[in-house]
Amino acid sequence: MSKIKIHVCSNELESWDTIWKWKWFTRDVWENVYWKEEQATLRPLFPLLHKLNIKSILDCSCGLGFKTILFAKRGFEVEGSDGSPNAIKYAPQLAKEKRVKIRFFLSRYEELGEKCKRKYDCVFSDNFDEIETYKYMKVAAKNIHSILNNDGKLIFSALPPHFSRKDLKKVIEKEWRKTKRFDVDAPYEKDGIRVTRIEVNEKTSEGILENNIFLIEEHGVLRVEIAQIMNPRIKWTWKDYYKVLKEAGFSEVYSTKENFAVAIK
Numbered sequence: 001m002s003k004i005k006i007h008v009c010s011n012e013l014e015s016w017d018t019i020w021k022w023k024w025f026t027r028d029v030w031e032n033v034y035w036k037e038e039q040a041t042l043r044p045l046f047p048l049l050h051k052l053n054i055k056s057i058l059d060c061s062c063g064l065g066f067k068t069i070l071f072a073k074r075g076f077e078v079e080g081s082d083g084s085p086n087a088i089k090y091a092p093q094l095a096k097e098k099r100v101k102i103r104f105f106l107s108r109y110e111e112l113g114e115k116c117k118r119k120y121d122c123v124f125s126d127n128f129d130e131i132e133t134y135k136y137m138k139v140a141a142k143n144i145h146s147i148l149n150n151d152g153k154l155i156f157s158a159l160p161p162h163f164s165r166k167d168l169k170k171v172i173e174k175e176w177r178k179t180k181r182f183d184v185d186a187p188y189e190k191d192g193i194r195v196t197r198i199e200v201n202e203k204t205s206e207g208i209l210e211n212n213i214f215l216i217e218e219h220g221v222l223r224v225e226i227a228q229i230m231n232p233r234i235k236w237t238w239k240d241y242y243k244v245l246k247e248a249g250f251s252e253v254y255s256t257k258e259n260f261a262v263a264i265k
């Protein structure tokens, strides 16, 4: 009997890259619902962007570019970056299908300073609050600071400022109560490849660890790819953000009633 190859992604970014590869492959199944979710997520952000007179945006954790495309459709001058090569490979195809021209480029947060060819009024991230370590968050914040225009803004979603570390534990418990322990997606087959995703979730001290187990059958051979992400990571208090952003050089940091954090250069 032949052995089954099992690949476990070695870090979160590689996990995201694997997830985007299979998300793109199975996109007919989930894309329509995802567009609606993304629109709903961005709805409260647009009035804030207008109020802050923002014209240009870098969506610095753009994934396949859904939010980036929605920014472009709203008339913002937008670019998208991400550390996942697969995301950056497919995002331009999605944008082309949606008839918007967007520059997407591969960049981890620590590379933004060197990879960006311009400065922006705003850097938006739906991943900044999910960064794993304080040290890396500081590196990310410094790089973001360097690519903002004077008075430019970093905007990300964050829990309300009064949440203490004890409150975060309660948020994790609440999240865990509504999370399925495991789930199996229907197998999806295309171009001679059949993929089945199994999701196994674990509660941890810093959020919910989502184990994505992809069973891939190709030419009669089965292989397995395992991608782990903290989804969501519930680790950082407002004090942490405030400290890290001030250390990175931001002059002012505040939260909005819609629970966005705004850091001003």
Ligand SMILES: C[S@@+](CC[C@H](N)C(=O)[O-])C[C@H]1O[C@@H](n2cnc3c(N)ncnc32)[C@H](O)[C@@H]1O
Residues within 6 Å of the ligand: 012, 013, 016, 017, 038, 060, 061, 062, 063, 064, 065, 066, 067, 081, 082, 083, 084, 087, 107, 108, 109, 110, 126, 127
């Ligand atoms: C929540 S997903 C983004 C989803 C995407 N914005 C959307 O609306 O569909 C988080 C993203 O952060 C990216 N990411 C994670 N770590 C990163 C890093 N160190 N540098 C750059 N991007 C990173 C992942 O590749 C992933 O695309």
